[in-house]
Amino acid sequence: IPQGLSTAGxxxxxxxxxxxxxxxxxxxxxxxxxxxxxxxxERRYIPLQQPTAQRVMIDTVSAGRTTLFVIGxxxxxxxFLMTNPHLKTNIEHIYSMGGGVxxxxxxxxxxxxxxxxxxxxxxxxxxxxxxxxxxxxxxxEFNMFADPFAAYQVRHSGIPVTLVPLDVTNSIPVxxxxxxxxxxxxxxxxxxxxxxxxxxxxxxxFGDQFYTVSSSCMFGMQCQHQLAGSSF
Numbered sequence: 001i002p003q004g005l006s007t008a009g010x011x012x013x014x015x016x017x018x019x020x021x022x023x024x025x026x027x028x029x030x031x032x033x034x035x036x037x038x039x040x041x042e043r044r045y046i047p048l049q050q051p052t053a054q055r056v057m058i059d060t061v062s063a064g065r066t067t068l069f070v071i072g073x074x075x076x077x078x079x080f081l082m083t084n085p086h087l088k089t090n091i092e093h094i095y096s097m098g099g100g101v102x103x104x105x106x107x108x109x110x111x112x113x114x115x116x117x118x119x120x121x122x123x124x125x126x127x128x129x130x131x132x133x134x135x136x137x138x139x140x141e142f143n144m145f146a147d148p149f150a151a152y153q154v155r156h157s158g159i160p161v162t163l164v165p166l167d168v169t170n171s172i173p174v175x176x177x178x179x180x181x182x183x184x185x186x187x188x189x190x191x192x193x194x195x196x197x198x199x200x201x202x203x204x205x206f207g208d209q210f211y212t213v214s215s216s217c218m219f220g221m222q223c224q225h226q227l228a229g230s231s232f
Contacts, residue, residue: 001100054080061090071097078150081157094161096154097106098143100127103166105130129166134172141166174198176211 051059053076060066061084068091081088088169097208107129108122123131126138137145144151155161179198186192202210 012032058084058087064090065092066090067092068094069097070143071092072152073146074098074143074154075147075215078153081153081159088157088159089163091159094154094157094159095164096151096161096219097164097169098138098141098151099163100129100141100166101163103127104171105166105170107134127166174211179211 057076057080061080065087068077074096077094104125104127106124107126109124110121123134123138126134128134128138128140128145129142130137130140131142133140155163179202182191182198183196186195
């Protein structure tokens with residue numbers, strides 16, 4: 001769902017991120033896999049009646065001590081902090097997934113033992129992960145680039161923040177051994193869904209480049225986002 005609202009109006013950084021080659025369908029619905037596979041809850045989105053993200057955050061943080069996990073753009077958290085400064089004391093800690101400190105993103109790198117001689121490196125060794133615009137900005141990290149002012153507000157809010165940058169996510173590879181072991185662990189709907197998503201990603205990846213560190217980040221984000229929305 002495109003977000004026109006950011007901490008600075010229509011954020012120019014967000015507008016600079018082009019839609020992926022497969023459009024929004026592959027991101028928002030995972031080619032329809034989520035709705036057709038996962039059990040659907042009773043909750044439905046009702047325009048003008050659904051609680052906004054700000055309302056949910058206000059109610060949650062007002063109820064008591066809260067820890068926030070930010071795994072995407074920091075817009076909602078920044079807006080909350082700027083409009084509800086009196087509730088800051090109820091937030092114990094913020095874990096922020098984003099940025100890159102000393103990372104070298106291997107996205108687009110050809111494996112050393114690549115069987116396909118036609119593999120051509122793309123974005124190999126760059127420090128960012130702005131996959132759809134890496135040629136114009138090879139150093140940007142997606143969650144920070146989407147709304148840099150929001151990220152600044154969160155980092156300088158006075159609340160303890162633990163940054164989880166690309167350096168961390170790049171250190172957990174999705175290897176063939178992991179893939180094969182995961183295939184044998186299919187006891188729950190969630191596990192089956194995540195594996196099918198991972199399998200779909202592998203089968204549509206660029207040549208022989210799937211088993212790289214970058215796939216771990218993509219897989220984790222995909223499962224987090226899709227499972228979070230599975231009840232709608």
